[in-house]
Amino acid sequence: DGGITQSPKYLFRKEGQNVTLSCEQNLNHDAMYWYRQDPGQGLRLIYYSQIVNDFQKGDIAEGYSVSREKKESFPLTVTSAQKNPTAFYLCASRTTVPTDIQYFGAGTRLSVL
Amino acid sequence: SQQGEEDPQALSIQEGENATMNCSYKTSINNLQWYRQNSGRGLVHLILIRSNEREKHSGRLRVTLDTSKKSSSLLITASRAADTASYFCATRDFGNEKLTFGTGTRLTIIP
Numbered sequence: 147d148g149g150i151t152q153s154p155k156y157l158f159r160k161e162g163q164n165v166t167l168s169c170e171q172n173l174n175h176d177a178m179y180w181y182r183q184d185p186g187q188g189l190r191l192i193y194y195s196q197i198v199n200d201f202q203k204g205d206i207a208e209g210y211s212v213s214r215e216k217k218e219s220f221p222l223t224v225t226s227a228q229k230n231p232t233a234f235y236l237c238a239s240r241t242t243v244p245t246d247i248q249y250f251g252a253g254t255r256l257s258v259l
Numbered sequence: 260s261q262q263g264e265e266d267p268q269a270l271s272i273q274e275g276e277n278a279t280m281n282c283s284y285k286t287s288i289n290n291l292q293w294y295r296q297n298s299g300r301g302l303v304h305l306i307l308i309r310s311n312e313r314e315k316h317s318g319r320l321r322v323t324l325d326t327s328k329k330s331s332s333l334l335i336t337a338s339r340a341a342d343t344a345s346y347f348c349a350t351r352d353f354g355n356e357k358l359t360f361g362t363g364t365r366l367t368i369i370p
């Protein structure tokens with residue numbers, strides 16, 4: 147899983163609650179990404195950030211929010227507006243040059259109580 | 260949106276046999292990548308092939324790319340039990356910072 151740490155490994159959300167998933171990298175990568183994976187499915191992009199203090203919506207951003215205050219950190223908040231949050235969440239990072247390879251964390255499995 | 264579609268969805272073979280999985284996509288791409296995911300874990304990058312390349316090798320892996328057919332294949336030779344995993348293709352379009360992942364092929368190697 148390289149130098150990307152996701153925590154916690156398992157997370158439970160109560161109705162109406164916001165929860166925050168942590169993603170930290172020590173690879174000195176500029177770009178970071180959040181993906182959602184549902185059972186038997188591929189990855190869908192939630193948000194991504196190419197530099198500090200800047201981020202863009204991915205394909206399924208509704209009900210999620212992010213911040214990028216430090217190069218090393220890209221936390222994802224799953225808000226109460228996300229009505230179906232149960233999924234496996236993956237954080238990734240990559241350098242912008244010269245490679246185009248994404249390095250992934252071990253994931254956080256979020257369930258609803 | 261999902262661009263890559265892997266085929267087959269699931270594949271079971273005997274240890275030592277070769278495994279081939281395919282990926283089709285829809286747009287003009289800068290590169291195509293293959294990743295492996297062990298159950299419940301993050302993805303691991305395997306190999307990247309650029310749009311101007313037709314074939315690439317890495318150890319027991321061989322990737323081909325046919326941009327005219329918008330398709331790629333991943334061949335794993337002399338399979339091992341440790342190759343049991345899901346395999347995903349991912350494409351990056353020109354001028355786009357995002358990777359678009361396919362739905363994956365679940366490979367099971369029978370000892």
